[in-house]
Amino acid sequence: MTPGNIAGMAMLNGLQIVALTDHNSSKNCPAFFKQAKKLGLIPIPGMELTTAEDIHVVCLFPSLDAALSFDDYVDTLRPFVENKPEIFGNQILIGEDDEPVGTPDKLLWNAASLTVEEAYAEVTKRGGVCFPAHIDRPGNGIIETLGTFPDDPPYTAYECKQAESADALGKTYQKLTTIKRVVSSDAHRLTDIQEAVFSLDIEDEPYSSDLVRHRLIALLRGE
Amino acid sequence: MKVSDLLKAVSLKAVVLDNPDAEIEGVYVGDLLSRAMSHLEKHNAWVTIMTNKNVVAVGSLSEVSCVILAEGTTLPPDAVEAARENRVNVLAADLPAYELCLALSDPLASKP
16 A cells, blocks of 8 residues: 555545554655645544554544654654564555655564553644544454553543444443544555545535644544 | 562562552463453462553452562552552562563462
């Protein structure tokens, strides 16, 4: 996947707002912004962070600057382990013309020394929103790792892959019924990108993609 | 063996020791709290590197005799506070889990 073909696939599938959340990196977001804007999509810059507890957390930001500032911060908290492409795959940094421009040395797969509470504070401070990823999946899901859906940090949303599995979890973890549910494709391949089956109303006058981004994040923050 | 006796036998730091007479019967090692919750037994010493506050909740729920933080990990202040409130003993060791368990093995085997 490249930012260009993600944007292209998203457009073909009728999506209007698309978040790019590479594992532990926001470095491809500038290229994604350029490609998304060409096709009239609203890009959301983000990251799927692996916390110190090995929990995956989706982080979304209102601006590229905020996302890249968080990316810089997370870079300082990651142990220096070199990537082994034959095991973990290639880590490709893509430039604005959708061509590879580099490969980060540090392995992006491993966790930063940032706890769920610290991650929440750092993302919130930058105007973003973060929430536990794929809570209906055992690997790296918050419920398996912490044994419950915690009250603290005070998450305002969660992500799941199947609405039905989240319905079932909501019976055990009551908090899930009181916060926003994000059902997303968590696409790791172009063919995983869903069609536009969900929609929400966002007041966007006077129109700017920036306004939509801010309103979407405010909505997920429960504001 | 009592937690207080274990502290004399093995080099461990007492982070919270509000229940020094708690008896240790067996050891459990694990970090995924959902697993720990379903596998911990009452009076276990629980060796973990997980430092989320919920460690205290799970330890209390499972009535462990103590939590032993391995590999130099530390609990955040609110978790230490929660351990005090719930009278959950918390010990800490610099040793990684395997070496720590080896060090625990003899003293616990020769319990008085």
